[in-house]
Amino acid sequence: MGVIYIMWLRQLKKYWRSKPRMIGSLGQPLLFLVALGFGFGPIYQKAAGGSYIDFLAPGVIAMSILFTAMFTGIEVIWDRQFGFLKETLVAPVSRKDIMIGRTLGGATVSVFQGIVVFLIALLFGFRVGNPILIPAALLFMFLIALLFTAFGTAVASRLEDMQAFPLIMNFIIMPIFFLSGALFPLQGLPKGIAIAAGFDPLTYGVDGLRWALTGISHFSPWLDMGVLAVITLCAGIVGTWFFSKIQI
Amino acid sequence: MGGETIGPIISVERLTKRFGAFTAVDRISFQVEQGELFAFLGPNGAGKTTTIKMLTTLLRPTEGTLRVDGFDPAHEQNNVRKSFGIVFQDPSLDDELTAYENMEFHAVLYSLPKALRTERILHLLKFVQLADRKDSLVKTFSGGMKRRLEIARGLIHHPRLMFLDEPSLGLDPQTRNHMWEYLKKLNREEHMAVFFTTHYMEEAEKVAGRVAIIDNGKIIDTGTPAELKKKTHSSTLEQAFLSLTGHSMRDEASTGAERMRLHKRMWGR
Ligand SMILES: Nc1ncnc2c1ncn2[C@@H]1O[C@H](COP(=O)(O)OP(=O)(O)OP(=O)(O)O)[C@@H](O)[C@H]1O
Ligand SMILES: [Mg+2]
Numbered sequence: 001m002g003v004i005y006i007m008w009l010r011q012l013k014k015y016w017r018s019k020p021r022m023i024g025s026l027g028q029p030l031l032f033l034v035a036l037g038f039g040f041g042p043i044y045q046k047a048a049g050g051s052y053i054d055f056l057a058p059g060v061i062a063m064s065i066l067f068t069a070m071f072t073g074i075e076v077i078w079d080r081q082f083g084f085l086k087e088t089l090v091a092p093v094s095r096k097d098i099m100i101g102r103t104l105g106g107a108t109v110s111v112f113q114g115i116v117v118f119l120i121a122l123l124f125g126f127r128v129g130n131p132i133l134i135p136a137a138l139l140f141m142f143l144i145a146l147l148f149t150a151f152g153t154a155v156a157s158r159l160e161d162m163q164a165f166p167l168i169m170n171f172i173i174m175p176i177f178f179l180s181g182a183l184f185p186l187q188g189l190p191k192g193i194a195i196a197a198g199f200d201p202l203t204y205g206v207d208g209l210r211w212a213l214t215g216i217s218h219f220s221p222w223l224d225m226g227v228l229a230v231i232t233l234c235a236g237i238v239g240t241w242f243f244s245k246i247q248i
Numbered sequence: 249m250g251g252e253t254i255g256p257i258i259s260v261e262r263l264t265k266r267f268g269a270f271t272a273v274d275r276i277s278f279q280v281e282q283g284e285l286f287a288f289l290g291p292n293g294a295g296k297t298t299t300i301k302m303l304t305t306l307l308r309p310t311e312g313t314l315r316v317d318g319f320d321p322a323h324e325q326n327n328v329r330k331s332f333g334i335v336f337q338d339p340s341l342d343d344e345l346t347a348y349e350n351m352e353f354h355a356v357l358y359s360l361p362k363a364l365r366t367e368r369i370l371h372l373l374k375f376v377q378l379a380d381r382k383d384s385l386v387k388t389f390s391g392g393m394k395r396r397l398e399i400a401r402g403l404i405h406h407p408r409l410m411f412l413d414e415p416s417l418g419l420d421p422q423t424r425n426h427m428w429e430y431l432k433k434l435n436r437e438e439h440m441a442v443f444f445t446t447h448y449m450e451e452a453e454k455v456a457g458r459v460a461i462i463d464n465g466k467i468i469d470t471g472t473p474a475e476l477k478k479k480t481h482s483s484t485l486e487q488a489f490l491s492l493t494g495h496s497m498r499d500e501a502s503t504g505a506e507r508m509r510l511h512k513r514m515w516g517r
Contacts, residue, residue: 006356014344017385083339090304091357092329248306 003093007101008108011072015109022113025071029064029117033057033124036183048185057121058210059182062144065114066202069145070173072106073152076243077162086248095244099153103236106149107142114141129215136221137212143228144205150235157242175200182206186218201231255318257282257331257409257441258303263312265298272298274465275312280458282408283439285432287446287456291493295465296445297337300413303443304334317408333358335402337413337445339394343387347378347397350386351404358405365404372400375430376423392418399427406434412444416451428455449486459485463493 015022037053044052079085088098118126128134155168179193180202189197197203208224211217217224258280265273273295280286290296301307303316305325314321317331341350348369355365373379376396386394395418402410410431416424432455434440446452452459453473460470469476469492473485482488 003357006353010342010345010353013349014342017344079342082343083336084342086306086336086338087340087342087354088357089306090329090332090334091354092326092359093357094326247308248301 003097004101004104007088007098008105011102011105011109015072015112025064025068025113026116026120028067029060030120032060032063033121037124051125051127053121053124053126054214055185055210055216056183057118057124057126058213059180059206060121061114061117061141061213062180062202062206062209063177063182064117065110065141065144065205066148066177067173068110068113069106069148070152070168072109073103073149073154073239074156074165074168075106076102076153076156077159077165080246080248081161085246089246089248096240099150099236099240099243102153103146103149103239106152107145110145110149111138111141114145128213133212133215137209140205140208140212140224140228143225143232144202144209147201147205147228147232147235150232150239154235154239154242157239157246176202179203180206181218201228204228204231254282256280256315257284257317258286258443259315260299260303261313263299263302263314264310265295265302265307266310271465273302273309276462276465276467278460278467278470280409280441280443283435283441285435285442285444285455285457287444287452287459288462289445289449289452289459289489290462294462296462297413299462300334300411300443300445304332304411305329331407332409332411333402333405333407334411335398335413335415337417339398341386341394341398341401344385346383346385347373347389348382350397351401354401355404360405368404372403375426376400392420392423395419396423399423403430403434406438406440408439409441409443410434412442414445414447416446416448424451431455449484449489453485461489461492468492 033053033056037056041052044050044055076085079088089095155172179196179200181197182202186194186197186203186207204219204224204227207217207219208221208228211221211224256279258278260279261277262275263273263277264271264275276295276299288296288299298307302309303314303321305321305328308322316328319327319331321328342353345353351369351373352365355369360368370379373382376399378393378397378400381389381393386397389397399415399419402412412431415427419427428451431442435442444455456473458470458472459476461468461476469479471479473488476488476492477483477485480488480491482491
């Protein structure tokens with residue numbers, strides 16, 4: 001058993017054991033699917049033609065991955081406050097390995113959450129375009145998950161306690177979600193929003209996922225994949241750097 | 249080079265740590281020899297934990313040089329981390345894992361071979377009388393049980409140097425004696441050096457080969473308990489300690505703060 005594995009396993013165990021959190025975090029995607037899916041469905045149909053739930057579901061899956069991943073990343077702060085972080089930081093293992101294990105664990109959990117939301121979406125009438133592309137969908141889900149777990153860890157490594165959490169929520173996570181084109185098509189947007197969406201890494205995740213699940217996308221899926229991979233790598237490097245600099 | 253040096257296991261020279269304008273550790277120098285039982289004593293807020301954090305790579309010193317097992321904790325972190333084990337003053341368990349999982353996690357971090365791992369974990373859990381609770385989540389433990397688990401976890405791997413920051417905090421006298429017997433055995437048989445802090449002076453007097461007394465970030469005196477007693481014409485180390493550090497209580501009133509911290513440990517987390 002290696003360090004990476006045991007860190008990964010720890011994330012899984014903690015997730016599996018906190019059922020309220022697991023179920024609680026399904027509430028939001030469910031609400032989005034129901035309220036937006038059925039609420040905007042008729043208008044969307046008239047305006048763009050096609051089913052809004054088909055358009056919306058990949059966005060909501062990406063959203064649930066974004067939230068779960070950011071939260072597992074930010075858990076570093078809890079570990080610091082409850083003291084467990086010290087135990088890993090003085091151990092004779094490289095912090096890079098700790099970071100990799102943590103991030104893989106957080107990403108696994110987030111992808112799992114995304115799959116559950118995907119299954120729920122199917123119940124609400126979401127139809128997969130081409131089932132052969134499901135592995136590609138999983139790959140996009142995994143990249144989104146890795147990116148935001150690493151990003152959450154990077155942010156959390158620079159913070160002492162949870163006081164900044166509302167800030168992170170309102171000024172990082174929410175904008176990333178709302179500007180990503182998860183809820184609305186990217187065609188014909190006002191310039192400002194279009195630019196903001198272009199700088200939002202989740203945009204490419206949502207777009208790639210939408211392509212894999214429904215066959216429709218704004219950019220080329222290769223572009224989505226490339227941008228996402230590069231940003232994920234950067235987040236991983238920055239996260240590892242910040243994590244390895246933590247002092248207690 | 250470090251690792252197998254014959255020199256002192258810890259050597260600290262003019263070590264300083266400032267937090268903003270406040271100097272927590274003020275140009276302290278001392279050495280701990282290989283295989284020594286060394287007590288680091290001082291009132292609340294004296295700078296003991298801060299010093300340990302710097303020695304164990306958790307905090308960067310502001311100034312001064314330090315060596316642990318021949319390596320520099322500020323720059324050769326990975327090498328230093330191979331040389332020591334530590335029991336922290338503050339909680340450091342994962343509440344959402346079981347006792348056994350916490351132990352196993354540690355054993356993997358310190359790359360103990362699988363066979364030895366299971367054997368030692370079970371042995372130590374029995375040793376701190378938690379064997380029957382090994383599969384309970386740590387959040388269901390009492391403060392003292394958590395402390396016992398932390399001690400057991402610290403003993404899984406046998407380092408050349410063990411840091412114990414107030415290991416006795418919240419432990420009953422039986423467990424405390426038991427723990428010291430175990431540590432002394434490791435000290436004898438494996439030549440493991442022990443660097444510990446405690447507020448129980450009789451414990452320090454009984455266990456330590458040498459003592460350093462720190463107050464307000466400065467080392468006031470070092471020596472064997474006998475030497476310190478002789479110098480201050482005291483009959484116990486406690487009296488010697490009080491005459492060296494003065495009788496006034498610290499910014500955090502020492503006994504009151506100690507009681508509160510104990511209380512927090514037991515109930516607060
Ligand atoms: N991160 C920090 N920021 C600011 N001040 C700090 C920080 N950590 C410690 N201090 C201060 O440094 C001083 C020394 O603290 P330290 O924890 O080393 O004391 P100690 O000797 O371990 O005391 P105790 O017996 O109460 O554990 C205290 O006055 C404390 O308030
Ligand atoms: Mg202390």
